[in-house]
Amino acid sequence: MAQTGRSGCPINLTLEQLGDRWSLVVVRDVMFGNRRSYGELLAQSEERIASNILADRLKRLTASGLLTRRPDPTHRQKVIYSLTEAAIQLVPLLAHMGAWGRRHTRPSKELSVRAELLEQGGAPLWNAFMEELRHLHLGAPRPARSVSGELQAAYEKALAKRSR
Amino acid sequence: MAQTGRSGCPINLTLEQLGDRWSLVVVRDVMFGNRRSYGELLAQSEERIASNILADRLKRLTASGLLTRRPDPTHRQKVIYSLTEAAIQLVPLLAHMGAWGRRHTRPSKELSVRAELLEQGGAPLWNAFMEELRHLHLGAPRPARSVSGELQAAYEKALAKRSR
DNA sequence: CAGACCACTTGCATATCGCAAGTAGTCGAA
DNA sequence: TTCGACTACTTGCGATATGCAAGTGGTCTG
Known part of the structure; x- marks a missing residue:
């Protein structure tokens, strides 16, 4: 995952930095789940990431400027982790990843609701979400629209429907 | 990379299937480089993938329906590998990956030209490219526009500029 | 009919993953 | 003030994955 310098292709370079099982899961949790500390990321991890892997990924993501x-x-x-602008610009990538996973894997219905909303909203929604992330992580002014609130509400609605 | 069944999150499931250093590099080469056989993928690999890794990834990608x-x-x-519809639908993901890599890593100028064109073209260009891939890989009718031709021409133009 | 080409496979050293347990310091309540 | 919970990790170790180099059995080409 470190600089192997195999090729200057931007897709390859992105994969060298983020092409592993966990890096983007951690970014996803900080981004969509607003987990901001090691403990939150560890305890509330849907995928039960191992503590040493989490520590390693936090180190790498910090070192590589995400x-x-x-x-x-x-x-x-306590330590607070924040997204950088580079990480915030992964929003469209993660949105597409969710959209693809929704179509071509067998995701759980509740956890797909956010991905579906992000897909339907398209670029305007992503931009609004990115503005909100800049507020939460970079100290930018608070935007009018709270996409994370919308996503969370939709998720909870789906959960409630499920348990009914 | 096999089914670990950790979570039903679509982003996580996508990462379980494609979250490694090589899978998407192979898809990229079939998709953008039109490498259709083991030998082509091995010999013309920009990143010098090892033969056993390539064999393993081809096996997995075939098993998982890509x-x-x-x-x-x-x-x-000889054996010919083709993309499935599921793989063709990775076009937007790879386009975003290229766009992100172009901004946030240090890619070579020549290899960035395709990513730049794909980014500028946006969804309409991606759809045209996907139509072309359906022709090349799934036997759909040949579309009027050849995006791969446009990408290749731009790449070669950049190469010529470089060597001048 | 020899030599190049085809799609891989095999052996082996090294690197990474991931579980389980441990560490050193801090905070809050009794 | 002391104890237990909490903080961010680290460590040991077996299992798995990576990657180099060489080999395999068959096919096509001059």
Whole structure:
């Protein structure tokens, strides 16, 4: 995953940086699940990522400029991870990945709701979501629309429907 | 990479199937480079994929329904690999991957030309390309526009510029 | 009928993955 | 002030994946 320098093809370089089982899962959890610390990412991991793998990926993602790390002012031992602009620009990629997975794998219905909404919303929705992420992670002004709220509401509605 | 069944999230399922260093590189070469046989994929590999890894990925991609395999009628020993519809629907994903890599890694200028064109063309270009792939790989009628020709021409133009 | 070509396979060293357990320090309540 | 929970990890180790180099059995070409 480190710089092997095999080829200058942008698709290949993206895969060298992100082409593994876990990197984008971690980005997804920070992005869509707003998990901001090691503990949250570990405990609330849908896929039960191993602690050493998580530590390694946080290190790599930070080193490669997709995440930043800063101490939590309210707790001397806590660390807050934030997305960088480069990571925020992965939104369309993850949206497409969700859309493809929805069509060509057998996803659970509840967990597909967000992907479906993102797919239907298209670029305008992605841009609104990216604006919101810039607010949450980079200190940009809060936008009017909360896409994460919409996604979460849709997910919870699907959950409620399921349990009925 | 096999079915671990960790979570029904469509992004995760996509990563379980394609989240490794080589799978999408192979798909990319079949898709954009029109490499249709093991030998072509091995010899013309920009990234010098190892022969056993290539064999393994071709097996997996075929097993998971992204490629099909059929004998070459003109050569008893040759095998032709084709993209399935599921693989063709990875076009937008690969386009985004190229676009992201172009912005956030240090790609070579010549190899970025295709990614740039794909990014500028957007969904209409992707759809035209997918139509062409359906012709080349699934036997659909030949569309009027040849996106692969346009991409190839742009690449060769960039190469010529470089060597001047 | 020899030599190149075809699609792989095999052996083996190294790297990575992933489970389970451990570490060193901090915080909050009794 | 002390104890237990919580913080972000690290460590050990077996299992799996990667990747180089060489080999295999068959086919086509001059």
